[in-house]
Amino acid sequence: MSARQPLLSVEALQGWYGKSHILQGVNFDVCEGELVTLLGRNGAGKTTTLRAITGLLPRVEGAVRYGGKELIGLAPHVIARSGVALVPENRGIFAGLTVQENLSIAIRRHSIWTMARVREFFPELEHRLNTPAGKLSGGEQQMLTIARALLTGPRVLLLDEPTEGLAPVIVERLVSLFSHLKTEGLAVVLVEHNFEICLTVADRHFIIDGGEIVWTGDSDSLANAEDVISRHLSLENV
Numbered sequence: 471m472s473a474r475q476p477l478l479s480v481e482a483l484q485g486w487y488g489k490s491h492i493l494q495g496v497n498f499d500v501c502e503g504e505l506v507t508l509l510g511r512n513g514a515g516k517t518t519t520l521r522a523i524t525g526l527l528p529r530v531e532g533a534v535r536y537g538g539k540e541l542i543g544l545a546p547h548v549i550a551r552s553g554v555a556l557v558p559e560n561r562g563i564f565a566g567l568t569v570q571e572n573l574s575i576a577i578r579r580h581s582i583w584t585m586a587r588v589r590e591f592f593p594e595l596e597h598r599l600n601t602p603a604g605k606l607s608g609g610e611q612q613m614l615t616i617a618r619a620l621l622t623g624p625r626v627l628l629l630d631e632p633t634e635g636l637a638p639v640i641v642e643r644l645v646s647l648f649s650h651l652k653t654e655g656l657a658v659v660l661v662e663h664n665f666e667i668c669l670t671v672a673d674r675h676f677i678i679d680g681g682e683i684v685w686t687g688d689s690d691s692l693a694n695a696e697d698v699i700s701r702h703l704s705l706e707n708v
């Protein structure tokens with residue numbers, strides 16, 4: 471458990487889609503070099519929380535503090551430029567552009583993640599630079615999506631179900647990648663249905679149910695919290 475100052479702090483976050491009041495009080499935080507999970511059954515509000523943080527939800531109340539600065543009310547591109555990157559569930563790559571082109575678009579000056587460094591870090595992409603992104607395997611596409619996010623130079627990385635539908639060997643590779651990103655000082659928020667992955671890689675967990683955080687704890691506490699798991703996480707999570 472960390473006593474450090476959080477880099478990203480979400481307080482009493484509420485969010486709506488039209489008249490639907492989806493987020494009803496989400497509270498969590500993440501520090502530099504820490505990975506936290508956002509767990510919950512389908513429809514609990516995990517993706518909506520990530521969308522609210524990144525300025526993609528039409529109506530939001532509460533506070534999202536990043537390095538002491540309030541993000542609510544800022545445009546998505548301003549939030550992204552300030553150092554909060556979202557790796558969305560649908561990956562959001564440009565299928566008709568090559569891998570190299572997808573990467574080039576994402577590059578930001580001053581990012582410690584240069585093109586050379588990303589290419590070294592993702593040898594899987596090195597051999598596919600001239601391939602249209604739409605022709606990559608699911609695992610390669612996910613690596614491209616994460617590589618693109620890193621090139622923007624984030625301090626906070628929000629990952630929405632990054633391992634979904636991928637082969638076990640790729641999942642293993644991604645998990646070690648997430649661990650490495652912590653050592654680089656990134657603050658990582660992971661939405662993930664694979665319970666084992668969460669216990670392996672995360673420092674703390676936040677369970678969301680009905681649009682609010684209902685439980686917080688570390689991996690040891692979660693592994694032993696059978697009542698919490700059965701009450702707030704559906705069978706597919708266990």
Ligand SMILES: Nc1ncnc2c1ncn2[C@@H]1O[C@H](COP(=O)(O)OP(=O)(O)OP(=O)(O)O)[C@@H](O)[C@H]1O
Pocket residue numbers: 487490492510511512513514515516517518519
């Ligand atoms: N664009 C939208 N318009 C209206 N309601 C939406 C929209 N997107 C999601 N919702 C609703 O918001 C609630 C939370 O959805 P959300 O996608 O955040 O859940 P989730 O926890 O990410 O679930 P999953 O694991 O299925 O992705 C659900 O009831 C969903 O039906």
